[in-house]
Amino acid sequence: MPAGSRLSASERSQFTLKAQLHALKAQQGLTLETMAEDLRTFQHRAPLLTVFHTLFPRQAPRAIRQAALKPPTQFHEQLLEAFLTLVGKHLFPVDDGDMEYGLEQFPRIPIAALNHDEESDLEGEYLATKIAATIVGYYGNAPSWDDIQHALGPTIQIPSCFTDAHHQCRVNIDLFRTQCQHHPHPVSDFPTILQIVSHDTGSIYLDISYCYEVPEHGYEWTNTEDIHALTQQWNDAQRLTKIWLRTAKRLDAEPRHWQTIFACWQHMCEYETRNGS
Numbered sequence: 001m002p003a004g005s006r007l008s009a010s011e012r013s014q015f016t017l018k019a020q021l022h023a024l025k026a027q028q029g030l031t032l033e034t035m036a037e038d039l040r041t042f043q044h045r046a047p048l049l050t051v052f053h054t055l056f057p058r059q060a061p062r063a064i065r066q067a068a069l070k071p072p073t074q075f076h077e078q079l080l081e082a083f084l085t086l087v088g089k090h091l092f093p094v095d096d097g098d099m100e101y102g103l104e105q106f107p108r109i110p111i112a113a114l115n116h117d118e119e120s121d122l123e124g125e126y127l128a129t130k131i132a133a134t135i136v137g138y139y140g141n142a143p144s145w146d147d148i149q150h151a152l153g154p155t156i157q158i159p160s161c162f163t164d165a166h167h168q169c170r171v172n173i174d175l176f177r178t179q180c181q182h183h184p185h186p187v188s189d190f191p192t193i194l195q196i197v198s199h200d201t202g203s204i205y206l207d208i209s210y211c212y213e214v215p216e217h218g219y220e221w222t223n224t225e226d227i228h229a230l231t232q233q234w235n236d237a238q239r240l241t242k243i244w245l246r247t248a249k250r251l252d253a254e255p256r257h258w259q260t261i262f263a264c265w266q267h268m269c270e271y272e273t274r275n276g277s
Helices: 009-013 017-025 032-045 047-055 060-068 072-090 099-105 127-136 145-152 173-180 187-197 224-253 257-275
Strands: none
Touching (some): 032 072, 047 060, 047 072, 127 224, 173 257, 187 224, 187 257, 224 257
16 A cells, blocks of 8 residues: 555554444443444444555545544444545446445445336336337336337337237347347347346346345445446446437437337247247
């Protein structure tokens, strides 16, 4: 660690268990049991200092000095707030929430969900996103195919496989993507929108959903490989989101391309129906 980023001896001494015990004794209304619990909590959160120094060696000493001005029970909350601000600025976004809850979850990383979920209100969304949601099939507020046909107008016909109640498409997303990539943008990039709306991108920021419960994902601050992986996945999410928005805007401006997209889908469905087991 560079000399300028190391804590001085006086700064280090503030964070020993002995110093914390002395600070707790100075408070009123404490028992040995509550003091022991507070010390266990402090010890559980202590790795935050190491993570902060590892990721942000230049900023950590100042943040620690400022946090040390707070009462001992607020030290880690103050430190976590400064830490997450830096992570959001330099690495990847984190889920906004109560700092105390964030400390309770430590070292679990709070993942920011950037995508729609099953209960999202799609009002005002691009038509391409709505159509993808209807194709996926589990979005409660996705439009009906009748609504989509009305939005597209009479010159663009929705494939019969979407509207036939007795038919279920045999989906081969790789084949559909291949068919679409025989054509220029925006047709070539519509499968990316479908991939995103399906939460099947490989980037947790687009794939995770908090619709029903907090999912277990296993990413932790104390694992540097997790942090590197999330940084890369955030870059991937940004790239895919740009494709999503660019493609959706183009399809809104030039809806004639839907006829080609629907033809690609129908070719995929017919191929799979003929050759599927």
